[in-house]
Amino acid sequence: MASDEQVDDENLTASTASTDVRAQVRRIIAALSNTVALRGLIAVGAGTVILLLPNATTRLVTGLVIALLAASALMDLWYAVTGHRWFGRRISRWLAAPRGVAVLGLAAIMGFLAYVGGGETTLTIAVGVVGIYIGLRGVIAIISALIRRRERDPLPGLAGGALAIVVGVLAYLVPGSIVSSVIVAAAVGAIVLGLILIAWTLRHTIERSHLDPATATLPQVLWNWIEASDVGRKTRAEQASGLYFENPEKLTKLGTWWVMLVLSVAIATFAVLADSTAVIIGAMLVAPLMTPILGLAGALVNGWGRRAFHSGGLVLAGAVVAIVLAYGITAWAPVAISFSTNAQIVSRVNPNTIDMLIAIAAGAAGAFATVNARVASGIAGVAIAVALVPPLAVVGVSLNGGRFDDAAGATLLFLTNFVAIVLSAAAVFVLTGFARPFALRNRPRQLLKTVTPFLVLAGIILLPLMTASEGQLQSQSRERDVQNTVEDWLGDDTEFIITSVSVDGSTIDVTITGPGDPPAPAALHDALQESVGDSVTLDLTVAPVVVTVIPADGDDDPNGP
Template sequence: MNWTTVRGVALVLAGAVIMVGPREEALLVSLGAVLFAGWAVAELWFAFRRRGDARPAVGPISRTAMGVVLVIAALLLVLDDLPFSTVIGAALVLRGLLVGANVLTPRGRSARRDGVVMAASLVVFGVVVVVVPDTAVLAVRAGLGIGSMALGGIVLNMGLRQGAAGAESHQGHPATSPLDHRGAPALVNDWLVNRRLAAEDRAGLVETMFFEAPNKASKLASFWVMMVLATGIASFAVIQDSTAVVIGAMLVAPLMTPIMGVSAAAVNGWPTRLARSLVLVVAAAAAAVVVAWLIASWLPSVGDINTNTQIASRVEPSLLDFCIAVFAGAAGAYATVDPRVSSSLSGVAIAVALVPPLSVVGITLEQGAYGEAQGALLLFGTNVVSIVLAAVTVFVLMGFAALPPDREQRENLRRVVGVFGLGALVILVPLSLTSEDVWTEAADEGATHDVVTAWLPDDASVQYVDVEAEGDRISVTLSGPELPGDTDGLLDDLSDKLGYRPKLSLRLVPSTVTEID
């Protein structure tokens, strides 16, 4: 074992601790105060010390003002009772506004575009922190934890490779190696350079992800034929409420290819291919909605969309759908680059739904259910944004990015990641609101189950059947000849358990027991 391996293990363990560590508000406040203090020092430092002729994103006067505001914010976190999320969000919004104001000053077109993306991202992230603070904390913890574990995995892999190459010492102590004295950024750079794909491998991937010559017309024709067929299968499956057939439509759908093309073009600095892939994704999505609408219009009846489980499961996306799409996108990108696991692409297609939500959009639009159509469209957008961001990361780590990138490539990658990251932040708000409602109702139902079962008589004359929570209203279904007498006591116990007084309704289903000797 060498010290590089030890550092990798330490980073992996640190990421795990960040992911599952304590969630106390006091700890978050302390960390926030330290973060603000360090941020303030950095702002004041760069306000009075500029290097080179490059124009900074924020001017010295704005940096000085921002530094003072951050010092005040740190003091407010420690000395006042202001909500943690409010202070953090306000600071991010202010920083974004300062960056946006500086964009208005004369500067190059590229710098202006980068400034707009940065300003919008900071403002939107600040709003997300204020509106859905729990989700923001989860996102930050996940980002730091996964990032630390990914970095640890890279360092650990390089340490193990170095050890396997004969870096063990003969004194029984951890061996020293040329990597032991290099920082994490240098190790990551070595990893990326060493893992760069060969030219023929890159050419093969370009051939599979982009619809280009030779045979461009036939490639596009095949894509559109399969897209229409997949949409037809998905639409009929949704109307029939058949999960198995919907899975078949997921396997047939070709939409993952241009989405992967967007990520590949972004990491390699190919603006023309990026634009073409984006246009193809948008055009295919619009065509799928139209095809589904036509099928729903052609059929005499599509049934009751309110009781259709295929529709109901796709009109209220949550953070879990976002997480599924991120992991599926990473798996899809990995399987695309590594031919040894290319058979896993079918599983990726099943894990993340692309065509079925579009079919639901068309069907619900034809039925006039615009709210459900909006929810299904949000699910599709969530999947696309998540897949692109995850695939960009995997393509870079797997050596499919152009290295070393030139200035234009870095700018293109930064803009694409910024735009899709901004889209992810915007999507997180409705997803978080839906998730919080779902998680709150699930917790209320679990607490109600515990309280009701403890309240029921021991002779099992009345039995628990079901509970359903919706907002502050809780409906409990029981089975038995009559309700137990102390219903006021049940409501008091339930109020103590939930922390608020719900609107409780008890439904008694008569039961008949027939004993046959």
């Protein structure tokens, strides 16, 4: 009897749980059916499609750019003829006509190139032209700000002009990398924005904000999200206590920080000298530089000028001390360093765009771990993901060895990590409520002035990074084409194996291994020149394979009668 009652209770509990789950699912579906959630779902879907279908996205963006250029040209021509303009600034009709003709011609050329050469080439040309335009506008903005400096504050104009010049130079010099970066950034931004809109909708069903999801605009939703995410004064003070070295016990905190920095630099330097990856990871774990960098980001978005100055000064002083200490340790270490084969040095003297992307993600993760106690343990993984002390150690080691180019490359890597962490952490601090809504609402110009120099510095750093990335991509593409050409030259039934292929300017080195004689080298040279489209020098190395068979004891001699 008792058993039957127990079974009935279990069935009732299961039925109640099932009913609760169905009710919760219905509430979630109802919540996600409003306008804001639908926008979020569309944004997430669009961003995902862009990331998964790069070729289709490139063609689509190319078509949109051509269509927008053609529409802009037709509106200029319509305005030049009729004097009517639907939107945009009114200019001289005599200037509108030639501009419309020029833009229409550019759209026609881009359409032809898109049909013949593909969307990527067309976008590259468009981005280069836009880069020239943006750069010129930046120069004009700076000149205008200087001329009118007595009438209004010149800093916004100078900051905006400098940022425009940097963007224009990047777009003109590395248009291919800019195209890829903008598309990927737009896709990731759409996904993040979509997730925020969906999360806001779910929060709205519980907390019921004053906004109506059916009529709320995107800026209203984002601002409501920031206000609702505010962690509060008390929590913000507790979180800030771990980022800034202030009273009580300010000197003790600073002393501990400097001790850990010196120890981490010593470990990193010895790891570089010994070419030990495991020891480098240990140096990353104990390195304390992440704390003042995150503190700088938090101070920038909160308008804490004194804290920003102290955090920035601490980072600068720590970097200088790290380089000097690494230089001194190297001078006394009884180790002969091979700069060309030491993996810890080679991997840190040629940074590219991937290093900045890693630092952006690591900075966002570090900021999120700072404001969220449940994931605070992940800060160790952040320290490993982004290298702060090891590049400084490489700078000191390289300076001691007279390798100034290597020292410059390692310095660029540190600056890349520093700027990327500050910018991404600042964005996360705003979205997670660590930034004060009061400061964001009442001091936007001041906050913009403090963040803009980092944006300009990021643009300056991006130029050599993207140039290096583009050079590596071109080199890898050429080596892949050469590899395919060599495979075609050898044929399908060959016994030769391609050992190595390298391209250095106009010289192509190919090494193959196998028995017998390969096809005529002159045929390979002609094929390579046709594939590369330029005059090249072929350095072909053929390593013969000699097979010797020794029979087992008692077997007949294969060479005998």
